[in-house]
Amino acid sequence: MKKIQKQVNNKRNNGITLIALVITIIVLLILAGISIATLTGENGIITRMNQAQEETTLANELEKIKLAVNSAFIEGKGGLNEENLKEALDKSEFSVENNLKTKNTGWIFKVNGNIYKISLDGNIKLIFDENTFKIGVAKNVENYGRLVNFQSENGISDWKLFYQDDNYAYLIYDGVIKEYSTSSYLSYKNGADVSKIGQKLSYKISNLFTEKNTNENIRYTAWLLDTEFWGTTNKYEDTEGIAIFSIGSPTLELFAASYNVASAIAQAHGYNLNIEPEEDGYKSIETSSGYFFSSDRNGIYNCGDGSWWLASPWNGRYYNFRMIVNGGYWTLGDVTGSIKPDIRPIICISASDLILK
Numbered sequence: 520m521k522k523i524q525k526q527v528n529n530k531r532n533n534g535i536t537l538i539a540l541v542i543t544i545i546v547l548l549i550l551a552g553i554s555i556a557t558l559t560g561e562n563g564i565i566t567r568m569n570q571a572q573e574e575t576t577l578a579n580e581l582e583k584i585k586l587a588v589n590s591a592f593i594e595g596k597g598g599l600n601e602e603n604l605k606e607a608l609d610k611s612e613f614s615v616e617n618n619l620k621t622k623n624t625g626w627i628f629k630v631n632g633n634i635y636k637i638s639l640d641g642n643i644k645l646i647f648d649e650n651t652f653k654i655g656v657a658k659n660v661e662n663y664g665r666l667v668n669f670q671s672e673n674g675i676s677d678w679k680l681f682y683q684d685d686n687y688a689y690l691i692y693d694g695v696i697k698e699y700s701t702s703s704y705l706s707y708k709n710g711a712d713v714s715k716i717g718q719k720l721s722y723k724i725s726n727l728f729t730e731k732n733t734n735e736n737i738r739y740t741a742w743l744l745d746t747e748f749w750g751t752t753n754k755y756e757d758t759e760g761i762a763i764f765s766i767g768s769p770t771l772e773l774f775a776a777s778y779n780v781a782s783a784i785a786q787a788h789g790y791n792l793n794i795e796p797e798e799d800g801y802k803s804i805e806t807s808s809g810y811f812f813s814s815d816r817n818g819i820y821n822c823g824d825g826s827w828w829l830a831s832p833w834n835g836r837y838y839n840f841r842m843i844v845n846g847g848y849w850t851l852g853d854v855t856g857s858i859k860p861d862i863r864p865i866i867c868i869s870a871s872d873l874i875l876k
Contacts, residue, residue: 580631581645587611588641599639601626620751622760632715636760646869647763652719654776655684658870663781664817666693668874669761671866672754679819680875681769681865682777688873689773691819695827695861704742709733717744720770721831723796734799736832743767743830755864765866771801771831773865778820800832826860 591599591607601621608615613630620627625638632649663680667690670676681691707713710728718725721744727737742748746764749755756762769777775792795802 577633577645577648580633581635581643583611583613584608584628584630584635584637584643587613588637588643592641599625599637599641604637617747620760623758624760627760634763647716649715649719652686652716653722654682654720654772655686657682657776657780658685659683659688659873660781662875663777664819666876668876669866669868670757671762671765672756672758675755678866679817680873681819682773683870683873686870687763688868688870689769689777690866690868691769692864693818695863697861703748704739707738707741710737710741713741713744714746716746716764717741717766717830720744720766721772723772723794724800724831727799727832734832736800739828740830740832743828744770749864753864755866761868761872763867763869765864766830767862767864768828768830769863769865771829774820774829782820797834800834802834827863828860 587607587610588599588604590610591603594603594607601619604626605615605619608619608628613628618629620629625636628635628637633645634647636644636646638644659680663682665680667678667680667688669678669690671678675692677693678690679693680688682689709730710732711730713728718728721728721740727734728741744766746766749765749767750762753765755765771794775794779791
């Protein structure tokens with residue numbers, strides 16, 4: 520009898536031990552999850568450390584620019600000129616070639632993906648921070664499609680608000696540039712020629728812009744996203760230095776971000792654009808109806824009966840097609856030139872510089 524009771528007690532103890540072990544494992548897993556979240560979460564230790572490192576790097580960069588500007592001031596005996604500024608920035612080990620632009624009110628200086636505005640009196644303002652750049656949450660939606668008080672250096676003043684977030688406002692040309700020569704894109708032998716800003720604009724497919732990728736759609740997209748080509752060569756930026764950068768057409772991400780919040784028809788019927796990347800670009804894009812509608816918002820989603828390029832490639836594994844906007848339908852245009860869409864440039868400015876007409 521005592522032996523049987525002892526066996527029962529042993530089984531009971533073994534059961535308790537097993538339950539305790541399971542509970543211990545569960546508790547450890549919970550603690551591990553909490554620890555990982557504490558380390559790697561949005562406000563985790565590692566994230567905050569990386570942010571602090573970026574802020575320190577940015578602060579050091581700004582301090583070096585300030586010292587260079589002060590040196591140029593001294594050299595210019597209380598005034599700034601381009602020659603002294605270039606020399607001072609060069610001595611500070613900055614790459615000045617093609618990175619310093621002269622404007623009526625001073626200079627625009629690009630360094631390490633960041634953009635600074637240096638005024639004639641030596642004031643320095645960071646107007647674009649590459650580390651924090653992304654298409655943010657939509658703001659000021661009720662004014663999408665309204666004309667903006669802005670004139671580009673080439674004399675165009677017909678610009679409309681296309682999208683806005685907390686930091687930036689994107690303006691689209693209220694019209695199209697017809698029969699634009701696309702021969703320039705042929706010089707893009709691969710996607711590596713696209714600017715850093717362009718890669719971030721097309722963020723879901725930024726990994727495709729590499730030396731090894733010779734897909735023609737990527738080459739064409741790289742050309743449309745080349746901020747130097749559309750800003751400096753074609754003078755779509757302004758002489759006052761308000762424009763941060765300009766590109767040849769909206770990206771698919773930017774188009775969808777604007778359309779999905781501002782199209783009255785899309786809002787009423789749920790015809791949102793859903794964009795998903797594949798191996799070599801984006802797959803065919805459709806709404807729940809199979810179409811998208813472009814008749815509202817004062818023509819910012821279409822312009823007349825023509826078609827215009829989007830700065831995003833379609834999946835090119837089977838066909839050489841690129842994304843275009845065409846007559847109210849979501850469609851694709853071929854790379855061979857049988858369809859010749861137009862261009863609708865986009866200009867990015869600081870949200871604080873936006874003035875609606």
